[in-house]
Amino acid sequence: MRLSFFLTLAFVFHLNILLGQLTVTGTVVDDSGQALAGVNIVEKGTSNGTATDFDGNYQISVAQNATLIFSYIGYNTTEKIVDGNAIINITLEEGMLLSEVQVVGSRSPKRTATDTAVPIDVLDVAEIATTTGKVEVNDILQYAAPSFNASKQSGSDGADHIVPASLRGLGPDQTLVLINGKRRHQSSLVNIFGTRGRGNSGTDLNAIPSSAIKRIEVLRDGASAQYGSDAIAGVINIVLKDNSQGFTGGITYGGNSTAIGKGWAEESGETLYNVEGKNRLDGKNRNFDGITTKIDANYGMALGQNGGFVNITTELLSKEKTLRPGFSWRKGYGSAAVDGFNFMINSAVPVGENTEIYAFGGRNFRDTDANAFSRDAYVQGDADASDNRTVPSLYPNGFTPRITSLITDVSVSAGIRHEMANGWNVDFNNTYGKNNFHYYIKESNNASMKEASPTDFDAGGHFLAMNTTGLEFNKYFEDIASGLNIAYGLEYRTENFGIFAGEESSYALYDNNGTPISNPASQTVATDGNGQDLPGGSQGFPGYSPDNEVDRSRSNYGIYVDSELNITDDFMVAGALRFEDYSDFGNTFNFKLASRYKINNDLSLRGSISTGFRAPSLAQLYYNLIFNNIVAGESVPSLLSANNSTVTKAFGIGQLNEEKAFNASLGFTYKKKGFTATIDAYSITVKDRIILTDNFTDQTVLDPLKVDAAQFFANGVDTRTSGLDMVFSYETWVGEAGKIKVGLIGNINDLKIKEINNGNLNQFTFFGPFSQAYLKAAAPDYKFGLNMGYSSEKFDANLSLTQFSEVTLQDFQWVETPATTQAEADALFPVATDIYKAKMVTDASVGYKLNSNLKFTVGANNLFNIYPTSQFDGWTDQGGLADSVQMGSDGTYVFGRLNFNF
Numbered sequence: 001m002r003l004s005f006f007l008t009l010a011f012v013f014h015l016n017i018l019l020g021q022l023t024v025t026g027t028v029v030d031d032s033g034q035a036l037a038g039v040n041i042v043e044k045g046t047s048n049g050t051a052t053d054f055d056g057n058y059q060i061s062v063a064q065n066a067t068l069i070f071s072y073i074g075y076n077t078t079e080k081i082v083d084g085n086a087i088i089n090i091t092l093e094e095g096m097l098l099s100e101v102q103v104v105g106s107r108s109p110k111r112t113a114t115d116t117a118v119p120i121d122v123l124d125v126a127e128i129a130t131t132t133g134k135v136e137v138n139d140i141l142q143y144a145a146p147s148f149n150a151s152k153q154s155g156s157d158g159a160d161h162i163v164p165a166s167l168r169g170l171g172p173d174q175t176l177v178l179i180n181g182k183r184r185h186q187s188s189l190v191n192i193f194g195t196r197g198r199g200n201s202g203t204d205l206n207a208i209p210s211s212a213i214k215r216i217e218v219l220r221d222g223a224s225a226q227y228g229s230d231a232i233a234g235v236i237n238i239v240l241k242d243n244s245q246g247f248t249g250g251i252t253y254g255g256n257s258t259a260i261g262k263g264w265a266e267e268s269g270e271t272l273y274n275v276e277g278k279n280r281l282d283g284k285n286r287n288f289d290g291i292t293t294k295i296d297a298n299y300g301m302a303l304g305q306n307g308g309f310v311n312i313t314t315e316l317l318s319k320e321k322t323l324r325p326g327f328s329w330r331k332g333y334g335s336a337a338v339d340g341f342n343f344m345i346n347s348a349v350p351v352g353e354n355t356e357i358y359a360f361g362g363r364n365f366r367d368t369d370a371n372a373f374s375r376d377a378y379v380q381g382d383a384d385a386s387d388n389r390t391v392p393s394l395y396p397n398g399f400t401p402r403i404t405s406l407i408t409d410v411s412v413s414a415g416i417r418h419e420m421a422n423g424w425n426v427d428f429n430n431t432y433g434k435n436n437f438h439y440y441i442k443e444s445n446n447a448s449m450k451e452a453s454p455t456d457f458d459a460g461g462h463f464l465a466m467n468t469t470g471l472e473f474n475k476y477f478e479d480i481a482s483g484l485n486i487a488y489g490l491e492y493r494t495e496n497f498g499i500f501a502g503e504e505s506s507y508a509l510y511d512n513n514g515t516p517i518s519n520p521a522s523q524t525v526a527t528d529g530n531g532q533d534l535p536g537g538s539q540g541f542p543g544y545s546p547d548n549e550v551d552r553s554r555s556n557y558g559i560y561v562d563s564e565l566n567i568t569d570d571f572m573v574a575g576a577l578r579f580e581d582y583s584d585f586g587n588t589f590n591f592k593l594a595s596r597y598k599i600n601n602d603l604s605l606r607g608s609i610s611t612g613f614r615a616p617s618l619a620q621l622y623y624n625l626i627f628n629n630i631v632a633g634e635s636v637p638s639l640l641s642a643n644n645s646t647v648t649k650a651f652g653i654g655q656l657n658e659e660k661a662f663n664a665s666l667g668f669t670y671k672k673k674g675f676t677a678t679i680d681a682y683s684i685t686v687k688d689r690i691i692l693t694d695n696f697t698d699q700t701v702l703d704p705l706k707v708d709a710a711q712f713f714a715n716g717v718d719t720r721t722s723g724l725d726m727v728f729s730y731e732t733w734v735g736e737a738g739k740i741k742v743g744l745i746g747n748i749n750d751l752k753i754k755e756i757n758n759g760n761l762n763q764f765t766f767f768g769p770f771s772q773a774y775l776k777a778a779a780p781d782y783k784f785g786l787n788m789g790y791s792s793e794k795f796d797a798n799l800s801l802t803q804f805s806e807v808t809l810q811d812f813q814w815v816e817t818p819a820t821t822q823a824e825a826d827a828l829f830p831v832a833t834d835i836y837k838a839k840m841v842t843d844a845s846v847g848y849k850l851n852s853n854l855k856f857t858v859g860a861n862n863l864f865n866i867y868p869t870s871q872f873d874g875w876t877d878q879g880g881l882a883d884s885v886q887m888g889s890d891g892t893y894v895f896g897r898l899n900f901n902f
Contacts, residue, residue, distance in 0.1 A: 021852070022064050023793050025733075026088040027056045028072075036092060038214070039072045042245050044079065048852060048901065049246055051214070053124070059739070061793050061852070071244075071307060117574055117594035117606045118221035119667060119680040119725055121145050125213040131789070131798045131845050133254055133859055133895030135294045135317060137205040137213070138163050141236075142886075143785060143802055143843070145218045146725045147747040149778065150205075152335045152888050154878045157541055159191045160336040160370035161405050162204045162437075167220060168684065169721050169749045169779020170233035172202025174614055174659075176223070178237040179208070180346070180360055182413050183227075185433030188464035188497065190619045192640060192692065192711075198774050199692030199713055201464075201619045204435065205236070207364040207409040209342035211249070211296035212313035214241040220725055222663030222684065224612035225576040225592035228491065228558050232612040232661040232686065240346035240360055241298060244309035247902045249297035254895030256290035256322050257865060272881070273331045274323040281323055281331040281371070281400060290322040290335065290890055308349035313362075315342035321369065322890045330879025332371020332400045335890055340366035354419040361412035372401040372540035373879055380529045388528040389539050393451040401444035401540025405461070408436045427472045427489075434465040441506065441538040448510040448526045448534040459543035460502030464619065468493045482566035491558045497618035499550040506543025507626075509536025509706070520706075542626060550622045550642075556582040556615070570598035580613075584621070588613045588658060604669045606680075612661035616643075620690055620713045621656055626706075638695065639710040651696050652761055653712045660687045667725075675730045683722045688715035688757070691775065694768050695815065716767050717756050721779060723749035738792030744785070751779035762820055769825060769832075770814035780886060781805035793849070798859075800843040804886040807836040811875035834876065834883065837869045841887045855899040865892040 028039045035056030042049040043060070044067040052058045062068065064084050071077045076093045123144050125137075134140050138150040142165075150165035164172040172191070177184040187204040216238055223231040258277030273279050277286045296315040303310055317340045326333030344362035351357055376387035377398040390398050415429030438461035445453040472489035501507070508516040511523040517536075525533045537543060560578040567573060574594040581587040592610035599605065624642040641647045643656050667680030693716060695709035728744040753775070758766035782805040789798040813832040819825040845859025868882040868889055876883050883889075 021061050021793060022066075022082065022084065022086060023059065023061050024068070024082060024086060024088055025057070025059045026090065028052050028058065028070060028090045028092060029056055031091055031093055036072060038239075038242075039070055039092070040243055040245075042069045042071075043067070044069050049243060051243070053122075061849075077307075117572065117596040118219060118608050118665065119678055119727075121216075121218040121220070121727065123216045123218070125210055125216055129210050130250070130855075130857060130897065130899055131796065131847065131859070132800075132843060133252055133845065133857070133861060133893070133897055135210065135252055135292060135319075137208055137210050137216075137238075138165050140210060141165070141205070141216065141218070143800065144745070146727060146745040146783065146785070147220055147723070147749065148218065149780060149783070149886065151884050151886055152890075153884055154333055154335060154370070154880065154889070156878065157192065157372075157403060159189070160403065161338075161366075161368040161407060162187050162189050162202075163206065164191050164200065164202050164778075165205060166202075166778050167218070167233040167236075168682065168723060168725075168747075169751050170684065170686070171200040171689075171778070173200040173230060173617060174232040174686075175202070176227050176229075176231040176235045177203040177205065178227070178235060179411070180240055180413070181237060182415075182429055182431045182470075183466070183468050183493070184238075185409075185411065185435060185466040186230075186464060186617070188435045188437050188462040188619060190623045192625075198771065199620065199690060201617050204407075204409065207342075207366075207407075207435075208238055209296065209313055209315035209344055209362075209364070211298055211315050212240055212311075212342070212344035212346070212362070214239045220680070221608055221665055221682070222610040222612045222661060223592070224614075224661070225578045225590040225610055226560065226562055228560075228578065228580060229556075229613060229615045229658075232614055232659065232663070232684065240344065241300065241311050241313065242309055242346055242348070243298075243300040243311060244302040244307075245300055247297070247299045248900065249295070250897055250899040252292070252294040252296075252895060252897040254292050254893055255288035256890045257892040257894070258286055258289055258323075259865060260325060260867060260891060261865070270327050272325050272327065274333065275325050288894075290320055290893070292319040292893075292895075293317075303347070303349045306350045308347075310345065310347040313342070313344045315344075316340075317342070321371070324880055324889055324891075326880045328376065329374050331374045332402075333878065333880035334371070335884075335888070336368050336370035338366050338368045340364065356417045357415075358417065359412070359414040361410075363411075364407075364409040366407045367404070368407065369402055369404045372403050374398060374400040375539055378528065388530070388532055388534055389447050391445045391447055391450055391453055394445050394453065394455060399443060399445070399539075401538070402442040403541050404440045404442055406436075406438045406440065408434075410434050424473055424475045427474070428470070430467070430469045432465070432467045434463060436463045437461045439502070439541055439543070441540050441543070444539045446505050446508070446510070446536060446538055447528075448508075448536040449505060449514065450526065450534070452514055454505055457506035457538040457543060458503045459506040459538055459541055460500050460548075461544070462497070462499045462619070462623075464498075465496040466493065480565075482569050484566070485564045486561070487563070488561040490560075492555070493557075494553060494555045495618055496553040497550065497622060498552070499544050499548050499623070501546045501549050502538075502543030506538045507536070507545040507548075537626075544625065548624055548626075550624070552618055552622045554582060554584045554618060556580055572596045576610075582615055585615065585657060588615075588660075602670055602672045605667075606669065607666040608663070609665075610663045612663060614659040614661075616656040616658065616690055616713075623713075639707045640692075641710055641712055643713055647710065648712050651698065651710065651712065652759065653693070653714050656690060656713060657688055657715055659689050659715070661685060674732045675728075677726075677728045679724065679726045681722075681724050683720065685718070685720045685754075687718045689717050689719055690714070691716035691767060691771065693766055694764075694771055695818070696765060714766075715757060717775070718754045719751060719775075720754055721749065721751045723747060738790055738795075741787075741789045741791070743787040745787075746782070746784040748782045749779050750781070751776050764819045764821070764825060768814060768819060769829070770810045770812075773808060773810040777807050777809055777885075780807060783886070795849070796847045798843075798845050802841045802843070802887075804839050804841065806838045807885045809834045809836070809877065809883055811877060813875050832875070835869070836883065836885045839866050839868070839887055841866050853901055857897045857899070859895055861893040861895070862887065862891060867891060 039052040153159040219235040300311040321337040322334035346360040348358040411433035413431035439459035474487040477484040558580040562576040564574040576592040594608035596606040665682040670677040847857035
């Protein structure tokens, strides 16, 4: 069998040699010598194609006598016969001056990624997805962008289903996401439980199919003055594929090893579940779980004869749960399952010589499934040992509820670009997007209904819709100094946030007659055999009631001007001003100044200062829920009160205002032949940062609400985040044998809480060490990644080493016995501090091109099965033997991928 396999490979290898394939490289520039990024290059008569990178470089394997077609909107299409030449450089002449590639952070069409005044990462998503087997955008960015962080959560309700992500250690809602330069809507989910980004609502990057993405631009600098709210930490711009010929796709299959190493069960002193693939919640013995299948397809075709195109992507993803070591109260510790289908389209068509109509959008649907904390069996006659959240006739041995959800994201953007007779370019666009998050709780019960309780519940959910209309004018003046670009425009945005109720049994508390309690004075709560009150609502996640329902909207408009002036060929200055006015809290004015100076052709200095803001989200203003907070396996009835409620005011929490920021950065870029280096230092001060408070327990207010604790959104802290980003890359050809690429990315970060704005409230109750640790954990001390790759005409190999820093968290002992004084806090620190040591994760892959249409890649992420340091004390926030930190807690992932193009 093995011999025949190698004979087959040898045959395929020699067959391709006989076919006379040639690797062609080169650079594409315009008639002024500026590199052109994103030029489509296709082997005539085939679907074999590629595109230039941001330095105008390309590489493609073609037949010896092939003809290459170079096409780029705004430039005349050029054909070139290869005729055995391995290097072909092309100069494209300008034609219709529409749709030049612009890099996020600069509205100038003459700017490239290494030429900007602020740091920008440009990531080739197709290459990363092919060589790493990563199937979601968050995972791709986690290992490719220096200051991007996203950790999969477990036992954190909605955050298990939508992973919170951040730049430079700030909140998920402090990074603006664009698609093709247009604002993307956020998720309706608010992160509540022990998770990164507590109290925040971010943009769900995983709702965007990675196979639809041409590149991702990550602007690591404050950009509120350019793009508006949410851009305090920076901007992520996702550029969709625009190739107009060919069908490409792939199949990825992989799974996680359940091996976790010896010693877990012995050291814990407790009965553990899901150890080494045994004693699992699902009752199976398995060597691998988290089995993942992804099928993606992309098709591009031309529209007309003048560069129009439509590009369509579909993506099917199925990933099962993982199960990792947990205690009896957390038998289901592990990452969530997901079954999803993505559809995305990108299109543009010229109308005449000076006008282009464009449209893009899509739909993402996900059916997700995560395990909540386990409920023990009910014990008659022993009130201390009994768990009366369990209906004994339904679950005699206890149960583990499942929190499932149906998440739907839809978006559509359409616009028109036109070049006027005076040279000004106009872009008029309207973008609409909506996220709908619907909870369904399964294998659960409403204890107060006793044996009449259903086991599945429609728990309701929430939605967020956003519509943005923009009008922009842009012109580049060649004759002013060494070039001046001016852009100005206006934007009008409306937002709508809502909560919709679930079915009655998901939220109601019942009396002994099986009737929902509506009048506590005349009705008695149902009790168990030990005489204790039974809890209501679906266990795992209680449904939203009609009292929680919200339907709130707001609008805002913004006016901005953005300019870049090349005073000389070496010295550039840029500035931006923006005014925004919100219907619900007022207006804000922000500025940005940036500059770049070329010391010589290779070395440039750059820097910027800016002010920023982030408006409180509608979810932070109006979200409310009565829920069961799980503290060390115990259920604590809790209230998250809306900012405008009387309860919130009774506790002395003020109205939410915008967050205000000041950003400063200074760095340099160096480029020499195949070597590029960028190093940028930054400081970001955020005043009135919105946080989710700790638990307040004033029973004079809470008793009538039947809860033991309450939490609120508040402008709670002032922070300063300082750090250093670095990106080094080098590539070189090894004769004619192939290309070597080496990249080093790094981020050093330090977040300090300058002040806690607790007013007259107790600081430890308002925002204590437990919550402070989660805020800081979203800003790890450092992350370094070394990426090495070799590629030839047929073969490629890649190795990545990612070093994650130590992470310190505070566990649930802070919540079980909350400190109210510094002396009590000092006593808790030694026992409640969980330190997850620094770890290095290794990813490796090899790929072989079977022929011009097929390529096969195999590899492993987290090759050496590195796990977070185990704690063994049972107090971890997510209930397992470890919390989910940067490298996750699923262990080794082994994958294979088959890529095809026709």
